[in-house]
Amino acid sequence: xxxxxxxxxxxxxxxxxxxxxxxNRRQIVAGLGAAGLVAAGIRPARAQAxxxxxxxxxxxxxxxxxxxxxxTEEKVATSYNNFYEFxxxxxxxxxxxxxxxxxxxxxxxxxxxxxxxxDAEDLIRKMPIDERLYRHRCVEAWSxxxxxxxxxLKALVDFAKPLSGAKYLRMETFKRxxxxxxxxxxxxxxxxVEGLSIAEARNDLAxxxxxxxxxxxxxxxxxxxxxxxxxxxxxxSVKSITRFSFTDQKPKSFWEGMAADEYGFWAxxxxxxxxxxxxxxxxxxxxxxxxxxxxxxxxxxxxxAELYKDMAGQKLFM
Ligand code: MTE
Numbered sequence: 304x305x306x307x308x309x310x311x312x313x314x315x316x317x318x319x320x321x322x323x324x325x326x327n328r329r330q331i332v333a334g335l336g337a338a339g340l341v342a343a344g345i346r347p348a349r350a351q352a353x354x355x356x357x358x359x360x361x362x363x364x365x366x367x368x369x370x371x372x373x374x375t376e377e378k379v380a381t382s383y384n385n386f387y388e389f390x391x392x393x394x395x396x397x398x399x400x401x402x403x404x405x406x407x408x409x410x411x412x413x414x415x416x417x418x419x420x421x422d423a424e425d426l427i428r429k430m431p432i433d434e435r436l437y438r439h440r441c442v443e444a445w446s447x448x449x450x451x452x453x454x455x456l457k458a459l460v461d462f463a464k465p466l467s468g469a470k471y472l473r474m475e476t477f478k479r480x481x482x483x484x485x486x487x488x489x490x491x492x493x494x495x496v497e498g499l500s501i502a503e504a505r506n507d508l509a510x511x512x513x514x515x516x517x518x519x520x521x522x523x524x525x526x527x528x529x530x531x532x533x534x535x536x537x538x539x540s541v542k543s544i545t546r547f548s549f550t551d552q553k554p555k556s557f558w559e560g561m562a563a564d565e566y567g568f569w570a571x572x573x574x575x576x577x578x579x580x581x582x583x584x585x586x587x588x589x590x591x592x593x594x595x596x597x598x599x600x601x602x603x604x605x606x607x608a609e610l611y612k613d614m615a616g617q618k619l620f621m
Contacts, residue, residue: 355527359427361452364436380449398483407528409544409546413469432453449515450515473546475496475546495541495557496555497540511531533603535570539556556568569621571600585597
């Protein structure tokens with residue numbers, strides 16, 4: 304790792320690396336394949352399924368969500384992760400196994416008819432489960448294509464019965480520094496928080512992934528519940544959610560708390576709007592060694608552009 308210290312006023316690994324160096328390093332890693340990764344000291348790890356509601360997998364694939372590209376190989380997608388609670392490298396499989404996910408209490412609160420706390424397993428079993436193939440585009444200019452299993456977020460919104468004044472859904476990850484050593488790094492604004500507008504949360508594409516590759520989702524990918532909003536940069540897709548709060552206040556997200564001039568609330572993918580320090584025009588498809596053009600809304604404009612039609616003047620793409 305190039306970064307030894309990581310403070311609020313410093314930058315995450317890729318951000319602190321000149322873009323060309325950073326992209327080149329990723330290309331090298333992607334081109335190495337599993338054996339090369341080990342030789343390079345980067346250990347690809349096996350998916351460690353959470354085992355939660357295991358009888359639901361594999362689920363029936365929903366034909367409405369297919370892809371224009373090959374799926375990322377399972378061993379690549381499950382061993383190249385961002386999960387800062389367990390460290391700032393991409394190789395956090397091993398430390399992430401320390402996370403206790405059974406039991407997993409999920410709180411639904413704020414502007415709802417009735418606040419509840421429910422175990423993740425009970426919640427998942429109440430939801431309409433399917434499998435969907437989604438693109439996944441990180442703000443760091445890499446991408447994957449992943450077969451998630453899970454349920455539409457709008458099913459959870461309906462289950463929660465928000466009050467009419469609720470405008471946003473705030474989602475929060477656990478805070479357990481004893482299990483997640485990254486959370487001992489006090490300069491980060493833990494817990495990880497993300498948010499969507501209620502209209503976004505009710506969009507058909509907004510999804511809670513509980514599984515991947517036909518199995519319960521492994522810890523490093525956000526067991527037992529993580530968001531998947533494929534038209535937005537990956538940092539919006541908060542992992543290991545413990546709390547869904549309905550509110551009339553726009554939530555302040557983890558990355559906004561770190562660098563508001565670089566990471567905003569909407570964070571919709573747009574190749575024409577560069578990150579302040581690198582281009583978003585193309586992306587490296589992890590595991591293939593190829594770069595491809597990035598698409599507006601990550602290719603999901605037909606499903607989501609409508610959500611933003613009256614928001615001219617807002618920073619929709621950062
Ligand atoms: N959620 C939590 N709780 N902590 C994180 O560090 N990283 C985000 C997002 N969700 C993150 C998180 C980022 S930057 C990305 S790109 C995706 O998770 C990565 O998801 P993946 O590891 O499943 O590919």
